[in-house]
Structure formats: C-alpha cells, structure tokens
Amino acid sequence: AQSVTQLDSHVSVSEGTPVLLRCNYSSSYSPSLFWYVQHPNKGLQLLLKYTSAATLVKGINGFEAEFKKSETSFHLTKPSAHMSDAAEYFCAVSGGYNKLIFGAGTRLAVHP
C-alpha cells in the first residue's frame, strides 16, 4: 500500500534562509509524488510533481524537490524563504485511478 510520512509538523525559518520540508514515501511500485501548498482559507495548489522523469523536479515559486529512491524520500526545498511562503505544505503519493494519498502536512512559518 502507498503512504507518505511528513517528518515535521511545523517548520520555522527566517526570511531569506533555506527551506527544507521532509517527506518519506512507501509504495509497492514506482510512485508518482507531489507537493501541494495550502494558504489559509484556500484550496490546495499543486507546487510540483515527480512522474519517473528527471529526479530533480522544479516547481512554482522557486521550490524544487528531489526524488531519492534509495532513501524513499521526496524532500521539498527552496534556497531563500519569502514571507509569502508561509502556508501548509502537503506531500502526496499516487494510488490507483489517480487517487492521491496525502501526508499530515507541514506548517511553514517564515519570520522577518
């Protein structure tokens, strides 16, 4: 069965410093992996996705993620945090029929 574990429920960074949000996955076959962002009182927006092409995936707003099969990880990074990045971030893995299984989420706080 497919599942994802987001290793941190909260991450706090200063503006201008790097962001690292960690996600480990479990899948019985070669997975498709996703990161979504949710700003307060909004729906989820797709940041980026990995679908067995390049292992380093670039997304919107300067985010990127690297698929590491040996570590079963798909961590999300950004070189320099901006105040507008404060939001909740969800990692997800694909199941059958395009079904997505989401992690519990990581709340990112960005301080001036």
Place this chain on the structure above:
Amino acid sequence: DAGVIQSPRHEVTEMGQEVTLRCKPISGHNSLFWYRQTMMRGLELLIYFNNNVPIDDSGMPEDRFSAKMPNASFSTLKIQPSEPRDSAVYFCASSRQDENGYTFGSGTRLTVV
C-alpha cells in the same frame, strides 16, 4: 478555464438538517474526488468517481453521507442528517485519467451547530 467550482463556499446549518455540497469539475476531466479536511484527521478521501461511476466509497464515514455524479459536469455530496462532528472543510478535486495529480476547488466550509 474556471477551475473546479464548489458551492456554497460556507454553510452553517443546524444539527439534523440535510446538507448538500456541489461540485463542477474542470471540463474534460473524468476523475472526481471528494475530500474532507479537519484539524484532527487532516485530509481524508471520502469517495472518488471515474467516468461518473463511483470507484471507491470506503472513506465515506457512515450511511448519513452519500455522493452522486449524474453527469460529467456535476457532483453532489449529501449529509442527512448532519451532526456537529461533520463540521469540516470539504474539497472537491478533478483530474484527467491520463494525468498525474489533480486540481482542487476552493472548498466548502461546513459548520453544523
């Protein structure tokens, strides 16, 4: 493209009343998903449809919940009777079958008092 459209955005109802949430998927998308989001349980997949046919409703909490998709452009999630523990944000999402990942609507915030 107007995206996935959900209505209403907010719903406040009294316990015991029937609640109907509505979703219009993106044109051309043939998979539709209903999720519920709460602080305690996070994002839960309730039910999903493929080509208007329910594929898996194992996430529907109990018989008070039902979902329909009468055509490719419309789906409803109904709760009858509603209870305070149903208070949550309900999201609809859609995708094309050959495409990974999907597009979410803005959600319906349901409060049952």
